[in-house]
Amino acid sequence: MDGHCLLLEEVVNLWDLHDYVFKMTIPTYEVLEGLCVVKPGTELASFLGSCNLQSGKRRDRSSSIYFITVGERGIVGMWDSERAVCLYEQKSSDVTVSSDTDDSPRGFTAAVILPLDQGLLCVTVDHQFLFYSLVVHLEEKFKLMLSKRLVGYNEEILGITFLGKEEKFLAVATNLEQVQVYDMESMSCSYVLAGHTEIVLCLDTCVSSSGRPLLVTGSKDNSLSFLPLNKMLL
Incomplete structure (x- = not known):
């Protein structure tokens, strides 16, 4: 990842692997299960870059690392490492849970960015595959739209x-x-x-x-x- 390493739990820790120097801690306020780094030059990186410009704070975006997090809340978050802020977060979860009890399974366990700007794939606790597409939104700069849901485990x-x-x-x-x-x-x-x-x-x-x-x-x-x-x- 261009000489940087991201470690996660309820925070994301950024390390410089060239100098083996700890750079920063980014709090996410949830237990994380997966993290994806957004490659420069992709459609998603372009959208996140435009979000940075809208903030009005001028910084050297060349040193920024954009990354996506998923975890126990079942919400996709998109972050800027340079400013240590969340640039985009889903307003509601597409993961359905039966109750709010602590032992109720919920959230995402993994995520991967699909090649050729095809979107994002997230995996839920109950073995569902949620495919998201990036769409332009009137109120927001962009949003993730659930385009397909594959269920991999049904039991009886x-x-x-x-x-x-x-x-x-x-x-x-x-x-x-x-x-x-x-x-x-x-x-x-x-x-x-x-x-x-x-x-x-x-x-x-x-x-x-x-x-x-x-x-x-x-x-x-x-x-x-x-x-x-x-x-x-x-």
Whole structure:
């Protein structure tokens, strides 16, 4: 990494490997699981450089190292080593958890920047692969958009049902508290529907008295959940 080394836990420590000199500590305020260094000349480096210019503080950006962190919060953060600041952070996590208990699995375990400016790949605790694309945003300079979700671990499948008039989506109940909705064409997990604190045992579709399509789920937590289906699933 051009003579520098980054070490992480709840902080990122930067070392100069040419002189074996400790440079700085950057606090991240969460337990980190993965770190990616953004290569100069890439689209992502260009966006992060523009964020630096917007800050109004002039510094020698040639010595800056941009890097991405992921950890227990399930939030992607992008940092500038020279200023020791977070230039971008997701406003919400795409990782679904069943509860806020301390022993509930959550967050990312690894991340890698995809080649040829194809975006970012993050791996969750429950073996899901989340693919992010970099898109221009009106309110922000840019943002990460979840473009695909691949589920690598399902355990026992307890129930399935097709969604939509043309049955383009398949809702699957496994030994999880969430329902996974797959796009039948790409078999990507397009949606993860939450609402229970125990595993979902059964699911079906119905239409409310007002004519609104619903996904009905029954769970081991002794509750039923009626989830309105958005326009994408109809």
